Structures are given as structure tokens and as C-alpha cells.
Amino acid sequence: MRHSFLVIGLVAAGGMLASPGAAAAQDVRAQLLERGAPAEFADQVAAIVANAGAEQLPTEPLVSKALEGWAKRARVPQGRVITALNQYVVRLQTGRDIAVAAGLDPVPGPVVAAAAEAVGRGMTGEQVEEVMGSASEPQAAATGLTVASALMAQGLEAEAAIRVVGDAFRRGRAPEEVLEFPSALTGLQAQGEDMAQIARRIMQGGGLPSPTAPGMGGRGNRPQTVPGISGEGQKKKKGASGGQ
């Protein structure tokens, strides 16, 4: 009986070491094979995911990117997918290192992923740290980085994107409110403002108005009501107003 407990302990320790990167690797391998991917390709992807998991990096973005690459196989060669995944791992490592430098320990996976994305879209390490520093908690930091990255992708310069997110957090805005900013930016553009004007307004402390404020919004882009499904967004949009 004593020996049985020893064996169980060893099995348990092995299992703990194997989780969770190994589980994610097995999962993505199974998904790729199910979608018709060759075993060699699936094994290569699984190895990358497993190694990332062993480094305590988030594996979910890698799994999603691998499935995306396979879905686009008609125009993306398998070798290109593997290269992209390896590059993604490097960005995740960079994101994690920045988060650790910013004082986060442990670093939640979503923060690492958001930091990696921000770096991938051109944000410097210092800028990433600045956004993290303005957030009151790791989850808010992840949302702030995602929104700042999206604003930059929309054409807003990095300094203004970081400023508007940081100011919002410092004024006590909740992360979900910050998620409205890309829609707000689009709304301002629909009103005829250009990015330079918007950036100038932000840098002067003007912030971004709510996307549901009067006059905001483009065509056909509001959440629609579908019979049998209620959307929180529709209920709130008429009553919501005001900027920050």
C-alpha cells in the first residue's frame, strides 16, 4: 500500500508538470487533424504550443493563430504558419518580460497576450508599461492595451492612444467603458473629424465621447435586435450619453 501511494504521487507530479501546455498542445493537434491537417504539421504546431505552455506563456493566442493559418491554407503555406507561430512566441516572451518589468508577478495570460499584440502593432516597451501603470488591476491593463492597440490600428498616433486610455483609467473609468473608444473614434470620423484633430483634442485632455452620444455613429452599425435573443447593448444605447 505504501508503494501504491508512492506511485500515485509520482504520477500526480508528472501530471502537474505536463499541465497545461501539454493539454493545449494535444487539443490543437487534435483540432488540426480533425480539420484535415497533415500529422507532421499538427505535431510541429503542438510542439510550439507545448513549449510556450512550459514557459508559462498563454497558449490560447497561439492555438487561435494556428487554426487561422490552417483555415487560410489556400494562400498561406504551412511553413509560413510555423514561422508566424514562432514569431508570435517571441512577441509573447517580450510581452511577459515587459509585464514583469512593470511589476506584475505573476503575469496573467491575457496581459501577456495584450502586451504582445501592442508590441506587434508598434508600441514600445515603455509605452506598454505606461498603459499598464495607469490601470488599477491586471485585467484593466489587458483591456487598456487592447484598446490602445486598436486605436493605433485605426490610425491614431501612439501617444494619443496611450493618453486617452491612461486618462480614462485615472479618472476611474471601468475597462468595459474603455472598450467603447474604438467605436467612439469611428463615430468622430463619421462626423468629419480627422485623426489629427482627434489626437489634438485627446492630448488637450478632451478624451473621446461616448459612441452613443448624439450625432455619433455610422450607418447600419448598431447592434441589431434578433427575435428570441436579447442584447445588452440595445437596451442601453438609448439611455447612455456623455463623454468622459
Place this chain on the structure above:
Amino acid sequence: MSGKERLSPEAQGYLDGEPAGDIGPEDRQAADQFEQAVQAYAGRLQTPDASVDRAVMAAVRAEARGPRRQSVWQWLVSPHPYSVRPALVAAAAVALIVLGRLLIDIPGIEFGDRPAQLAPEAQATILVRFELRAPDADRVTLAGSFNEWSPEGVELVRNSATGMWTATVPLEPGQHEYLFVIDGSQWIPDPNAHAQVDDGFGQANSVIVVGPRGVVRS
């Protein structure tokens, strides 16, 4: 008598003590020779000395007391026979899986894969309308990070009069990357998305950021 010779049944019966009335002289001679050989062999056998008995019993008693005390290192490097109940191992495997999941959910221990948790209000699913003008298309679907990039995931509905394809999709608040797939092969970005970003494969993905109140696009 050589080893290959066999005694007749009559000779064997004679040796077994049966009456010797029916046995012939040859068989009787063979039986007598065999008996003499056996007695000669038995005479050469020696009874073991009493010291052998003592040595054997000493070894048996020592075995009964168990092995000598080993050091930890000796225990680690020496082979050990194990007997394991399969049901117990299966139960341990199940317990391991449960333990692993519990550890992942314990606050303060991060395994890195959980999505960002927003406030309950923000977690509500938001209905987002996607539309694309493609009058010549026979089929348009939507593939993105929200459906694991399955081109078969979301099918758009065509308005024959306008050539506009539309779909309303429930999405969680946050950022989503996606593309339209025309006729199962042509991947194109959404011109009304918040932005177009590098997909890492040398192409572009469309991006929308869904807030708790919905999405405003151009």
C-alpha cells in the same frame, strides 16, 4: 542393465511384491540385479550434517526479521518490486485531473490561458451586425477568432435586391479579428471594420472592438 533396458511387467510386479509364481528366470534375474543396484546407490547416500540444518534455519529467521536498515540513497538507487491495483491508479488519474483543474482556478496561481474577466455587465453577449456588398457572390460566410476561424461557421443571408449580405452574431465584449469568405475560397476584409491589421501571414485581418453598448463602424 543399461538405462535404455526396461523391466518386463512381470519383473516390475515381482519388485512390487507380487507372488513370483509366473515370473521367468530371466525376468527374475533382471529384477534382482535392479534391486541390488538400487540398494547399492542408497548405500552411497549420506545424511547431511546437523550444521547444515542450523545454517538454513538461521537464514530463514534472518529473512523473517526483514532486510537490514538502508540509507535513503540506497533505497532510492536500489530496485523495488511494486504491486499496484489498476483501479487505484485509475482513481489517482481522475484525482490528478481534478486537482489540475482546481489549481488552475485558484486565485494567485496563473497558468496563463484564462481570458480577461470583465465586469458582469460587460460579459453579456452583444449582437453585432456584419454586412458586405457582394452582388456576384453565391455564398458568403464569416470566419474569425470568435468561431475558431471556421469558414463554415457563420453564413450571411443575401438580399437579392441590394446584393447585400448580412449576419447578426452574438459576440463577447472585447477585440475580434475576422474576414469574410466568399464562395468558400476568397478571403476578404470588412471595409466597415474598425481597422485592418497584419495577420502574421503577410495578409490582413479586420478588427472590431465590441463594447458593452455595441459597435459603431464606418
